[in-house]
Amino acid sequence: STTAPSQPQFTIPASADVDAQLIANIDDPQAANAQSVCPGYKASKVQHNSRGFTASLQLAGRPCNVYGTDVDSLTLSVEYQDSDRLNIQILPTHVDSTNASWYFLSENLVPRPKASLDASVSDSDFSVSWSNEPSFNFKVIRKATGDALFSTESTVLVYEDQFIEFVTALPEEYNLYGLGEHITQFRLQRDANLTIYPSDDGTPIDK
Template sequence: MMLKRSLAAVLASSVLAAAQAPSTTYRTIPSLSPQIDAAPSLVPAIYDPTAPNAQATCPGYKASNVVNTTQGFTADLTIAGPACSAYGNDIADLTLAVEYQAKQRLSVKIYPRHLAPQNTSLYILPAFLTPEPSGDGSTTAATSDLSFTWSNEPSFQFKVSRVSNGEEIFSTYGYKIVFEDQFLELVTNMVKDYNVYGLAENIHDFRLGNNFTQTFYAADSGNPIDGNLYGTHPFYVETRYKDGASSLSHGVYARNAHGQEWLLRNRTITYRTIGGSFDLYFLSGPKPTDVIAQYQKGIVGLPALQMYWTFGFHQCRWGYENWTVLQEVVDGYANAGIQLEVIWNDIDYMNQYRDFTNGELNYPVGPGQEFLARLHAAGQHYVPIIDSNIYAENPSNASDAYEPFQRGAAMSAFIRNPGTGDFYYGDNWPVSIGSLNIS
């Protein structure tokens, strides 16, 4: 129970008939604004005139002790001068690991050379949290679509190029690698008027443009323009047009779960993060669909096979006040001749925003069963959202008893402080009525 939002439980069946409007209406219950707990966007350091310029003050690294492997090589990276301590403590000794993982995929990792169990998770993202691709065991520098070259002058810098035409798709030449315990930065050179797409999760133009700054962190906010949503996907596709007709596309994925920002500028992209390591994957494409397939199949994995009806049209939003309003939405689609497979409820349906409950004033169980019967008779489906946090009852108020909390506490199902055994409490939607959640 760690995520703010979880996938809903699903109630479904499959028969065909027409949906009928309910005969009962219910009292309107006001809903909270969906932005009530949205965190404010962070101000990127690029907009702070007093912020240190790591590229100007940090020394970079020097590579040495190169050891060739079957599918690439490793090397030591040692800080090339006095620590700059721009935003933390410089890590003096790093490891570079380059691996030709597949014909279309190249992996470049830079991480601290000396790690202990106490600090490994700060720098190395566990595979059980986010898939970590591995090599196919057969691709080498001689058989890869991509090549990796590097230099130590004036400090360690590298570039990734296409073997077919020598085109550089990623190059840190002219810039320094910055690696501190709370700040990492690298800069890649870009072609003029480059076309980059991706870097989710937020709402913005399809093409990001060449003057774009975004700070990424997970925020419980559903619809801010140019702001953060529920997750971070540090992956982009770049497409380069040759003669107005032909084009080549490639992908870059920065596997990192820490807060981060990407600064797209006229001829560069700067990547910064407040933790983790450089865990980069380059995909050769050459078509956009190839890049996306290589990302899905080779890196993050294909989604689980879903029921057929889940691929239909779904309708969901915050603010459906009662079963009557929900039925009116369903009927509106039918009257407009638009096929609706699934209607969702946000947490409006709950009793004071508590999981596994229905509000008896606006979403009573009996009329809800009638609504579901009509929905299922029409071959449609219903999904109620479930929050991943459980309301913590007030132990001094007997009327505040909440069985899911009692059962979870008895089973030790909630996150606890390993030193004291106490629950971790945090604010979620029930804070609107002065209560807490176990997260």
């Protein structure tokens, strides 16, 4: 009898678990600064209701297309869901089966809280203001103290099919919690650049 020679078994190299060495655009001197070259948006067609408001956001100038293709029309939705919970969404106006998975997670994967039946703008702990000067920006304020919890004043909103940028200022000794896609402590590191889905790394630890 004869025995067929055994074939060596392929072993996946350890390098397969190493993600690409990427440089965040804010740290790359060769990368375009979207805040300098992109036009931002202008809000119009604002409609108020008892739980918040909606508005149409239109590109405020020629598209910059720095890291993808600018979305020319967006819909802003502000919903006061409870006295201590606020939901703000900015999504493309035209979403269909071809691009819905880019912007929506299934409720089966990430259930989203619903607004309380008695939720209202007047009973909320927060207020939302917005301006079109020099382009669309918004601010979330805690009514009790007047503190700005989130503000995009003096910045432009960049919304492309492969790149979305909101810019806000943080106070000294700030605390941020709960951004996904990372293995880390619940309170995030300060002064850290956290790349989410573009890192192509399934289990990024503290990076």
